[in-house]
Amino acid sequence: MAPRDASAVTEVVRTGSLAARPVGYRQRWRHVDKSVFLWLFLIGVLLVLVINPLARLFWVSLQHVDTGALTLENYVTAYGRWRYLEALVNSLVLGLSVAVVCTLFGVPMAWAVSRTDMPGKGLVWAAILGTFIVPSYLGAVAWILLAGPNAGWLNRAYMWLTGAAAGPFNIYSMTGLVLIVAAYSFPYMFVFTRSALDMISSEMEDAASTLGAGILRTTLRVTLPLTLPAILAAIIVVFLEAIALFGAPALIALPGRFQVITTMLWQFFEFPPKVQVAAAYSMPLLAITVGLFWLQRRLTGRKGYVAMTGKGGERRPVRLGKWRWVMLGYCLFVTSLSFFLPMVVVLQAAFAKAWGRGFSLDNLTLHNVRFVLVDQPLTKAATLHTFVYGATAAAIALALALCIAYIVQRRLVPFGNALSFLAMAPFVIPGIVLAIGFYAAYTQPPLLLYGTAWILILAFATRFLPIAYANSDAAIRGINPELEDAVRILGGGRLMAIRRVVMPLLKRALAGAFILVFIPATRELSAAIFLYTTGTQVLSVLLFDKSDEGNFEILASIGLILVVITVALVMLGFRLVGRDFMLRRTSA
Amino acid sequence: MIMNIDRKILVMTVVAALLAFAAPAAAFEGEKELYEAAKKEKAFTWYTAHYDSESAAAICNGFEKKYPGITCNYIRTTAQVAYQRLAQDQKAGIAGASVISSTDQGHYGRMKQDGWLMKYRPKSLSELIDAFKSFNDPDDTFFATAAGLVLITYNTMVVSEAEAPRKWTDLLDPRWKGKLSIGHPGFSGYVGTWVVQMRKLYGWDYFKKMELNKPRIGRSINDTVTMLNAKESWVASGPSGTTLQSRDKGNPLAVVYPEDGAVLMVSPSGILKNAPAPNAARLFMEYLFSKECNEIVVKYRGDSINKHVRPLPGAKPLTEVKTIRPTYEEILKGIPEVKEQFRDTFGI
Numbered sequence: 001m002a003p004r005d006a007s008a009v010t011e012v013v014r015t016g017s018l019a020a021r022p023v024g025y026r027q028r029w030r031h032v033d034k035s036v037f038l039w040l041f042l043i044g045v046l047l048v049l050v051i052n053p054l055a056r057l058f059w060v061s062l063q064h065v066d067t068g069a070l071t072l073e074n075y076v077t078a079y080g081r082w083r084y085l086e087a088l089v090n091s092l093v094l095g096l097s098v099a100v101v102c103t104l105f106g107v108p109m110a111w112a113v114s115r116t117d118m119p120g121k122g123l124v125w126a127a128i129l130g131t132f133i134v135p136s137y138l139g140a141v142a143w144i145l146l147a148g149p150n151a152g153w154l155n156r157a158y159m160w161l162t163g164a165a166a167g168p169f170n171i172y173s174m175t176g177l178v179l180i181v182a183a184y185s186f187p188y189m190f191v192f193t194r195s196a197l198d199m200i201s202s203e204m205e206d207a208a209s210t211l212g213a214g215i216l217r218t219t220l221r222v223t224l225p226l227t228l229p230a231i232l233a234a235i236i237v238v239f240l241e242a243i244a245l246f247g248a249p250a251l252i253a254l255p256g257r258f259q260v261i262t263t264m265l266w267q268f269f270e271f272p273p274k275v276q277v278a279a280a281y282s283m284p285l286l287a288i289t290v291g292l293f294w295l296q297r298r299l300t301g302r303k304g305y306v307a308m309t310g311k312g313g314e315r316r317p318v319r320l321g322k323w324r325w326v327m328l329g330y331c332l333f334v335t336s337l338s339f340f341l342p343m344v345v346v347l348q349a350a351f352a353k354a355w356g357r358g359f360s361l362d363n364l365t366l367h368n369v370r371f372v373l374v375d376q377p378l379t380k381a382a383t384l385h386t387f388v389y390g391a392t393a394a395a396i397a398l399a400l401a402l403c404i405a406y407i408v409q410r411r412l413v414p415f416g417n418a419l420s421f422l423a424m425a426p427f428v429i430p431g432i433v434l435a436i437g438f439y440a441a442y443t444q445p446p447l448l449l450y451g452t453a454w455i456l457i458l459a460f461a462t463r464f465l466p467i468a469y470a471n472s473d474a475a476i477r478g479i480n481p482e483l484e485d486a487v488r489i490l491g492g493g494r495l496m497a498i499r500r501v502v503m504p505l506l507k508r509a510l511a512g513a514f515i516l517v518f519i520p521a522t523r524e525l526s527a528a529i530f531l532y533t534t535g536t537q538v539l540s541v542l543l544f545d546k547s548d549e550g551n552f553e554i555l556a557s558i559g560l561i562l563v564v565i566t567v568a569l570v571m572l573g574f575r576l577v578g579r580d581f582m583l584r585r586t587s588a
Numbered sequence: 589m590i591m592n593i594d595r596k597i598l599v600m601t602v603v604a605a606l607l608a609f610a611a612p613a614a615a616f617e618g619e620k621e622l623y624e625a626a627k628k629e630k631a632f633t634w635y636t637a638h639y640d641s642e643s644a645a646a647i648c649n650g651f652e653k654k655y656p657g658i659t660c661n662y663i664r665t666t667a668q669v670a671y672q673r674l675a676q677d678q679k680a681g682i683a684g685a686s687v688i689s690s691t692d693q694g695h696y697g698r699m700k701q702d703g704w705l706m707k708y709r710p711k712s713l714s715e716l717i718d719a720f721k722s723f724n725d726p727d728d729t730f731f732a733t734a735a736g737l738v739l740i741t742y743n744t745m746v747v748s749e750a751e752a753p754r755k756w757t758d759l760l761d762p763r764w765k766g767k768l769s770i771g772h773p774g775f776s777g778y779v780g781t782w783v784v785q786m787r788k789l790y791g792w793d794y795f796k797k798m799e800l801n802k803p804r805i806g807r808s809i810n811d812t813v814t815m816l817n818a819k820e821s822w823v824a825s826g827p828s829g830t831t832l833q834s835r836d837k838g839n840p841l842a843v844v845y846p847e848d849g850a851v852l853m854v855s856p857s858g859i860l861k862n863a864p865a866p867n868a869a870r871l872f873m874e875y876l877f878s879k880e881c882n883e884i885v886v887k888y889r890g891d892s893i894n895k896h897v898r899p900l901p902g903a904k905p906l907t908e909v910k911t912i913r914p915t916y917e918e919i920l921k922g923i924p925e926v927k928e929q930f931r932d933t934f935g936i
Contacts, residue, residue: 083931144818150766151819172804251811254772255804257935267774269668270927272698273675354838356743356817363838378645439676450682529669533684534633534661542641545664549640550813550830553837 039413042403048447049400049462050422053437054286061279074280078268087264088284090253091243094178094260098242099235101182105334106189107231111219112327113190114197117317120328126567127335129515132187133566134342135523135540137247137547138559140180142342144251147171153345172256180252181242183338188241188467189234191516192474195509196230197223199478202316215318229300229477233470236292240427240466243285246526247544261285275436289424293417343563349556368557379558382537386562387569389453389538390521393460394468397517398510400461401468402476406498409476410484420473427466431526434463439530455531456538460521467520471513475506515570522566616711616874623655625867631659632686632865632872635674637667638734638855640830643888650884651875658868666808667692667777678704678862686863687872689733691855692777693919696730699858705729706859708870712877717895717907723854723916730858733876735891735906738782738809738851740844741826743816753823755847756786760797768803769821772936773927775807778827782809782851783930784914784922789848795933805934816841832903833889845904849912 064071078084112118113125147154147169155167170176200223208218224231246262253260261281268278320327332340349355353365372379404423408416426434438459442449449455479502487497503510525540532541539562546555614620626632636644641664648660665673667690677684690696699705709728713721716732723732740759742752753759759768771779786794804821806812812824813834828843828850835841857876859869875881882894891906892899899905914922 141814144814144820148818148820150821250775250807254936255806257805259936263936269672270774272694273668273672354817354834354840356745356819356834356839356841376642376645378641436672436676451684529665530673532663534663545641548666548808548810550808550810550834551640552814552817 039403039407042400042407043419045400046404046419046422049458049465050426052441053434053462054422054425056441057279057282057437060276061283063276065274065276074274074276075283077274077277078281083259084264084281087259087261090174090258091261093174094181094249095239095243097174097178098182098185099239101178102186102189102238103231103235105182105186106234107193107224108327109186109331109334110190110193110197111223112331114194115219115223115318116320116324116327118320118324118327118331120331124328124331124335127332127339128187128190129567129570130343130563131184131335131338132516132519133523133563134184134339134346134559135247135525135543135562136181136184136245137251137525138346138543138555139184139338139342140248140251141547141552141555142345143171143176143180145345146341147176172252174256174258176256177249177252179337180248181245182238183334184248185238185241186334186338188237188516189231191512192230192234192237192471193227195471195512196227196474196478198508199475200226205318215320219318230474232296232299233474236296236424237427237467237470239292240289240424243288244427244431246431247547286425289427290421293421293424297417346556346559349552350560352553355552355556368553369560372554372557372561378537379539379542379561382539382542383561383565385453385536386522386539387565389457389460389536390518393457393464393521394514394518396457396461397465397468398472398514401465401472401513402506402510405469405472405476406502409473410481420469423469424466426462431463431524435459435527435530438462438527450531451533451535453536456528456536459527459531460524461517463524463527464517464520468513468517471509471516472506475509475513476502479505511573515573519566519570522562615878618711619871619874622867622871622874626655626865626871627657629658629865629868631661632863632868633661633663633684634687634689634872635663635665635670635685636687636689636857637665637670637691638689638857639664639885639888639890640833643885643890646884646888647881650880651872654875654878654880655871658871660872667695671695674699674704674860678702683860683862683864685860686865686869687857687859689855689857691734691853693856693916694923696725696856696858697920700725700727700729704861706861706863706866706869708859708873710870710873710877712874715877715879715894715896717893719907720854720893723856725856725858730856731873732854733857733873733893734855734885735893736778736853736855737828737845737891737906737909737911738778738825738853739828740823740846741812741816741831742823742842742844743819743821743840744842745840746819746822749842752842752844753846754844756825757790757794757848759823759825760794760801762801764823765801766804767822768798768801769806769812769815769824769826770798770803771806771809771811771825773923773930776809777923778809778853779825780923780926781853781914781919782825783926784919785851785912787922787926787929788914788918789912792929792933795930799933803934805936813841828891828903829889835902836889843903845909847910849910852906852911852913854913 061074062070062072064073109124109128113121146152149155149167149170149172152167152169152171154169158164158167171180204222204226205218208222213221243261249260249263253263265278265281268274268281348359350368351365352363353367354363357363401423404419407413408420413419438455439450442455449458483501484494484497487501488494492500523540525544528538528541529544532538539558543555543558546558634648639647644662644664648662651660652658663673663685670688670690671692674685674688688699707728710731713731720732720735725731740753740756753761773780773783783795804815806815809827810830812821812826813830815821816824816826817834817839831841831843857873859866859873863869877894879894879897882892882897886892886897886899889900889903895907
């Protein structure tokens with residue numbers, strides 16, 4: 001379509017004026033913005049991926065458990081007990097606390113890596129990437145070893161150093177859970193904020209410093225406020241991630257004697273399973289999502305956050321002086337919590353004959369890793385599936401998210417907010433419920449997907465569409481529509497504007513978004529466990545089996561392989577996108 | 589003493605092996621015909637919650653070796669997920685699985701009632717340990733094919749053999765305060781059955797007293813293995829299989845067969861009425877009772893349900909352990925009750 005538009009441009013130029021030409025059917029056709037069809041197609045896709053499973057979920061929540069008749073009984077069952085409500089409150093506390101901690105972790109680090117002359121950026125970035133890859137339940141097991149109240153390494157170290165009778169850390173607590181979940185969610189905050197910071201040119205900061213503001217004041221009053229949409233988007237993502245997570249809460253909250261929504265939801269799947277009640281119980285999560293969106297719009301609606309305009313911007317790192325070492329110290333502290341310390345535990349277990357015996361030379365073995373890599377054919381196939389499905393799902397989610405974000409931002413359709421809600425909604429549906437929605441919807445003709453890889457790929461794409469969307473949305477907010485208007489004024493179609501202007505500008509943000517979807521897709525569990533069949537095993541299912549089987553040596557080995565391969569792939573990806581892609585220091 | 593037992597086991601294993609060689613070629617009557625019919629179906633799918641994935645893979649491999657030409661596909665998940673998947677299959681009218689092996693007794697009553705199971709009386713039933721025959725369905729829709737024990741487990745680096753608890757009530761001793769690990773009946777059928785049995789023996793008071801010891805509560809019964817290995821807990825009410833498997837690797841774990849009885853878990857399997865490969869499914873049911881299959885099971889530290897197969901050293905054969913177990917009705921009725929009581933007492 002674009003070439004035709006291009007020829008139209010030349011024609012317009014040649015004849016000087018459109019009005020001079022006879023107005024005919026063909027002419028009118030030429031004037032229809034063909035991108036409309038693309039938008040219609042996208043809405044169709046959303047219908048398949050989000051609306052249909054969600055509608056089924058809602059419908060199910062109104063059905064009687066046994067008879068299938070219409071009823072509100074499920075809601076009464078789901079909210080009729082204080083214990084159930086308490087879990088809801090706990091989840092809200094968890095979500096909010098995680099959002100706060102993630103902001104404290106992620107934003108300063110993003111600023112340091114993006115805007116300053118802090119040393120060791122490569123190391124910090126690699127550790128954040130590593131953090132993001134480690135499934136949170138693997139991290140949670142590692143943290144039990146680190147901060148278990150009876151025998152945690154940190155507690156023992158403390159007792160040894162101070163001679164105290166007991167250590168100060170207790171991972172089995174809300175604080176412990178918040179720390180763990182935040183440690184594995186803050187990479188969202190980091191990447192969102194960073195891609196926004198990368199777009200802001202130093203000129204805006206220069207303006208502030210010309211007027212006499214110091215580094216701190218400039219950063220707090222100019223730089224960070226410009227990234228507000230990105231930070232808010234990340235807050236929504238980490239909040240929703242925290243309340244929809246199952247693995248880590250099951251490992252930490254239960255022994256800590258409290259419940260959250262997801263562990264409570266499990267009850268409704270006990271035999272005899274009450275999917276209807278589970279559906280009713282997950283409805284407020286959807287309401288929370290709507291509320292968050294409303295809030296986001298209230299906070300950012302009336303202000304402008306356009307940082308990327310037609311004028312070339314220069315980006316210079318802020319000189320931190322000796323503070324750069326303090327900044328590095330902070331980054332290393334956070335990544336120690338999230339990556340380095342847990343990885344020591346994982347490495348120890350992966351290379352131990354019996355991890356319960358602790359460190360010793362005669363306890364070392366390559367058996368576990370060899371078993372996983374060589375002896376077990378299942379792992380090899382699962383590894384391949386994991387990465388192929390993850391990449392395909394990421395590509396689909398990103399393409400879809402970008403289009404929706406663009407439509408909504410440029411107000412191309414009247415019901416934009418509804419679209420953006422739909423794109424974010426899948427995040428709050430617990431994976432297991434989403435999987436059941438998918439299962440119910442696509443195990444029968446006309447769309448018989450069950451048994452194929454596509455049902456997994458589409459479920460992953462749907463599940464992580466919100467991440468792709470939040471990221472694309474924040475990125476597009478940063479681009480001044482004038483840039484596209486320029487193309488359109490010169491006669492180019494909207495698609496041309498997107499292809500030649502928007503895409504190149506977004507390349508880096510998109511690569512970041514791709515990784516943000518690809519990585520969680522490689523460790524997605526709750527949907528996978530319901531949708532995989534014998535030919536479509538993925539690593540996360542194998543990992544979860546091991547965590548359920550008390551087999552920590554093999555669990556750690558699979559985890560290690562997942563981390564090593566993903567880091568290698570992502571690094572390779574960076575090389576392909578552009579050498580300076582993530583480690584770029586100064587100029588754009 | 590221990591040497592003697594080991595030697596005895598060795599002798600018996602050798603005798604059993606010799607007997608196996610002497611046995612006639614057909615394992616059961618009509619094996620050849622069934623195999624021929626199954627071969628035409630080429631492959632079948634087995635939903636199983638009975639074993640960990642390695643054991644399940646080994647059992648499938650063993651089957652494929654014994655009956656070349658038939659592919660055994662297994663989907664190993666927890667019992668609840670296996671049931672959910674099956675329920676979805678049935679609802680959508682999809683014939684996926686041919687054999688179902690859940691650990692939750694309650695599932696079978698429901699599946700039978702809903703008409704999902706096919707009647708088939710395995711010819712090899714005579715191989716089944718006699719005590720387990722009472723767990724078979726009198727209407728021939730499901731049969732006991734797997735077993736395991738819940739017993740007392742501990743970390744040998746922090747608890748000596750002399751100090752270790754001997755019976756279930758020893759777990760209430762205040763010296764295990766903060767050092768005891770158990771699973772959750774809402775997540776694990778093994779734990780649920782254990783709780784029902786403890787309530788039957790000692791009343792709910794047992795758990796009220798246990799709460800004074802502030803036990804560490806995980807999900808799966810296998811979580812106790814992780815807790816013990818991490819030394820976060822010292823003693824636990826744990827599974828025989830996973831604990832011994834972990835001990836085989838060199839982890840500092842040991843099991844105690846409680847004087848008041850190890851809790852026996854018996855898990856059935858059944859063939860589905862809409863099985864896409866009914867003959868392969870029947871053949872596989874026969875195989876589950878076979879010596880070959882149960883030798884693989886004990887290698888992975890599961891318990892044999894074949895009366896002729898002995899466990900590896902370190903475990904006792906089920907026929908020599910004092911086992912206790914609630915009746916089928918007690919489990920069916922009791923598990924939902926104790927889940928509520930458990931949540932009231934422990935707050936989760």
